[in-house]
Amino acid sequence: MAVRLDKQWMPLNADSLRLIAGHLGVYQLGNDAGDIVYIGVAGGRSLFGLKGELQKALEDPPAGATQFRVEVNMAYRTRHFELLQAYWSDHGVLPVANTDVDTRSLGQLRPG
Amino acid sequence: MDLALTDEQRMIVDIVRRFVREEIVPLEDDLDPDADELPPEQLAKLVDKVKEMGLYGLDTPPEYGGPDINLVTRCLIAIECSQHRAGLYAPCYYAFGGARQAQLFEATDDQKNKYLYPMLEGKKRVFFGLSEPSGGSDPGRAIQTRAVRDGDDWVLNGTKLWISGADRADYGLLFARTGGPGRTGVTAFIVETQWPGFNVRRIVHTLRSAKYATEIQLEDLRVPHENILGEEGGGFAIANDRLSRQRVPYAAECLGVAIRAHEMAIEYSKIRETFGAPLSSRQGIQWMLVENEIDIRQARWLVMDGAAKADRGEPFRTESAIAKLVASEAAGRVVDRSMQIHGGLGVAKDLPLERWYRELRIRRVGEGPSEVQKHVIARDILGASLR
Numbered sequence: 001m002a003v004r005l006d007k008q009w010m011p012l013n014a015d016s017l018r019l020i021a022g023h024l025g026v027y028q029l030g031n032d033a034g035d036i037v038y039i040g041v042a043g044g045r046s047l048f049g050l051k052g053e054l055q056k057a058l059e060d061p062p063a064g065a066t067q068f069r070v071e072v073n074m075a076y077r078t079r080h081f082e083l084l085q086a087y088w089s090d091h092g093v094l095p096v097a098n099t100d101v102d103t104r105s106l107g108q109l110r111p112g
Numbered sequence: 113m114d115l116a117l118t119d120e121q122r123m124i125v126d127i128v129r130r131f132v133r134e135e136i137v138p139l140e141d142d143l144d145p146d147a148d149e150l151p152p153e154q155l156a157k158l159v160d161k162v163k164e165m166g167l168y169g170l171d172t173p174p175e176y177g178g179p180d181i182n183l184v185t186r187c188l189i190a191i192e193c194s195q196h197r198a199g200l201y202a203p204c205y206y207a208f209g210g211a212r213q214a215q216l217f218e219a220t221d222d223q224k225n226k227y228l229y230p231m232l233e234g235k236k237r238v239f240f241g242l243s244e245p246s247g248g249s250d251p252g253r254a255i256q257t258r259a260v261r262d263g264d265d266w267v268l269n270g271t272k273l274w275i276s277g278a279d280r281a282d283y284g285l286l287f288a289r290t291g292g293p294g295r296t297g298v299t300a301f302i303v304e305t306q307w308p309g310f311n312v313r314r315i316v317h318t319l320r321s322a323k324y325a326t327e328i329q330l331e332d333l334r335v336p337h338e339n340i341l342g343e344e345g346g347g348f349a350i351a352n353d354r355l356s357r358q359r360v361p362y363a364a365e366c367l368g369v370a371i372r373a374h375e376m377a378i379e380y381s382k383i384r385e386t387f388g389a390p391l392s393s394r395q396g397i398q399w400m401l402v403e404n405e406i407d408i409r410q411a412r413w414l415v416m417d418g419a420a421k422a423d424r425g426e427p428f429r430t431e432s433a434i435a436k437l438v439a440s441e442a443a444g445r446v447v448d449r450s451m452q453i454h455g456g457l458g459v460a461k462d463l464p465l466e467r468w469y470r471e472l473r474i475r476r477v478g479e480g481p482s483e484v485q486k487h488v489i490a491r492d493i494l495g496a497s498l499r
Binding site for chain 1: 144145146147148149151152277278279280305311312313314315317318319320321322323324326329461
């Protein structure tokens with residue numbers, strides 16, 4: 001499994017969300033330019049898993065998000081941390097809409 | 113051996129049990145089912161309460177400010193602290209002080225000032241870097257990371273695998289080969305994670321979604337000679353001491369989870385009815401509960417036997433291996449049966465059983481797999497002939 005999520009972006013709209021099930025996992029939201037604006041997780045308390053989290057994003061898109069990509073993953077917490085840390089390593093900051101993450105909880109990953 | 117608790121031990125168990133049930137378990141209603149940490153401010157409040165109880169820093173010797181308790185009492189506390197959802201790998205979310213790298217108590221005064229005391233004060237985080245892709249249970253042979261002397265420094269190159277907390281640590285204990293093959297060729301170094309050449313390359317995802325291990329690459333990492341811990345070539349003894357010392361409380365934590373799962377199964381079997389009668393009236397269920405009870409009593413006896421021998425100053429390597437082997441395997445069986453009794457609810461994230469099931473599977477591998485424990489026991493039974 002690649003450290004960075006490299007799946008195809010899908011448009012953040014109702015048609016795309018019909019293809020998404022309620023699994024646990026991680027997701028990224030992007031803008032029109034393909035920049036990641038948010039890295040999210042559908043954890044054990046998410047009511048409808050990835051579908052539910054993306055539905056919320058569709059209703060109130062953070063930082064102008066227009067597309068998304070997902071990874072079904074039961075190890076959703078460690079994968080979420082990994083994606084956040086990899087982004088931090090690449091950019092020195094977190095995605096613009098990830099104001100919900102306490103950076104003190106992040107480690108220093110240098111994926112190379 | 114008398115398993116009866118002293119008055120002091122009974123009081124400590126009562127206090128810790130109340131703390132877990134009143135302070136820790138309710139917090140978990142709002143956390144992700146796989147959460148393993150609390151916001152720092154929330155943790156600080158719990159730490160203050162533990163300090164008031166006089167039990168902060170369980171693995172810290174009294175001369176360094178830890179509580180003056182023996183290993184039996186330490187295990188009794190471990191049994192209680194693990195009885196919540198995150199309790200197996202994050203007992204009470206580390207409100208009792210978290211794991212210490214006990215080897216640092218043997219450090220030089222300069223090393224203590226720079227590394228030990230900041231760790232004890234909670235200002236610095238530390239990791240333990242022993243395992244490599246070639247293995248971890250037999251460090252004398254498995255370690256391939258090389259350290260080569262260059263003036264006043266050592267230059268380290270190699271890969272470490274299954275290392276917990278390296279990405280968030282300020283420094284760590286790292287084992288490398290400074291000599292030839294075998295035990296005497298291994299040396300322990302204190303390594304700062306900000307030094308050039310220290311790179312955490314990836315998170316290793318496992319069954320457990322809470323805590324993770326990492327892979328570290330060392331690329332021409334320069335370590336001052338003064339950062340050798342102990343003697344050059346003395347790393348094996350340091351690593352081996354840690355492996356033996358950890359096994360008894362590690363086993364006690366497994367036991368605590370088994371006890372809680374068993375209690376849940378008993379309670380549920382009394383209230384859940386099938387075909388007009390409670391589950392507890394069914395012989396099939398009763399036998400599962402009986403097997404749970406026997407597994408728990410056997411494991412408790414062996415854990416306490418190992419701890420008591422250590423407290424008496426007797427050799428306890430075999431006992432610690434037996435305790436770890438029996439408790440980790442017994443707890444796995446107990447949780448498995450308890451899930452079965454709970455039916456569909458047992459495998460859902462609504463209850464902690466599914467998390468314990470996953471994490472206990474790892475316990476049969478971590479800190480030396482069951483087969484390595486058997487190897488240790490066999491070696492002691494048969495003398496040195498298996499070395």
